[in-house]
Amino acid sequence: xxxxxxxxxxxxxxxxxxxxxxxPIAFASGLQAVEVTMNTECALDIVFANRPMVPQGKFLxxxxxxxxxxxxxxxxxxxxxxxxxxxxxxxxxxxxAEKVPIIVGALTPTEVYSARRAGADMVxxxxxxxxxxxxxxxxxxxxxxxxxxxxxxxxSRENLGEYLAAGARGVGVGSALFGSESLREERTDRLAxxxxxxxxx
Numbered sequence: 133x134x135x136x137x138x139x140x141x142x143x144x145x146x147x148x149x150x151x152x153x154x155x156p157i158a159f160a161s162g163l164q165a166v167e168v169t170m171n172t173e174c175a176l177d178i179v180f181a182n183r184p185m186v187p188q189g190k191f192l193x194x195x196x197x198x199x200x201x202x203x204x205x206x207x208x209x210x211x212x213x214x215x216x217x218x219x220x221x222x223x224x225x226x227x228x229a230e231k232v233p234i235i236v237g238a239l240t241p242t243e244v245y246s247a248r249r250a251g252a253d254m255v256x257x258x259x260x261x262x263x264x265x266x267x268x269x270x271x272x273x274x275x276x277x278x279x280x281x282x283x284x285x286x287x288s289r290e291n292l293g294e295y296l297a298a299g300a301r302g303v304g305v306g307s308a309l310f311g312s313e314s315l316r317e318e319r320t321d322r323l324a325x326x327x328x329x330x331x332x333x
């Protein structure tokens with residue numbers, strides 16, 4: 133399964149009931165991929181329960197996969213892709229063996245290159261904003277011009293176009309995409325508008 137998406141919606145700390153309402157709205161509003169973080173309460177149950185309802189061409193994955201045990205649990209729950217905050221070679225090898233796309237977290241040039249060499253489908257540059265944001269992505273793509281980088285940390289509607297123009301293959305976004313108030317108050321009535329505004333559709 134090839135995972136090529138410009139925007140990944142990151143959800144942390146969301147309730148199962150709210151996610152059940154949010155997911156179809158998010159996909160119908162133009163989002164192609166949604167990530168539930170492993171350190172969300174009942175994250176595995178959320179993914180397992182909602183995986184059968186994912187539309188064709190859309191992706192439901194799990195993030196904050198920090199070690200091999202968590203990777204196995206995520207795949208067992210039906211995660212369609214994995215996202216890590218760190219480079220763990222065992223996790224990458226496992227995802228490759230299971231044919232589950234994996235976006236591996238890295239920061240320095242050495243880590244970024246090593247993640248791709250290890251078998252990462254895409255490399256998550258995190259926390260991108262702490263290193264200069266768009267300028268850092270552009271700098272990394274100087275020597276590593278063929279690397280599929282995903283910028284995470286500090287991405288907003290205002291700078292989304294700049295990240296993509298700089299060469300990022302995608303971005304990961306949380307509250308800036310869904311709306312912090314909509315997430316906090318579980319306002320499904322505002323989600324579609326927030327997502328479409330962010331995506332420019």
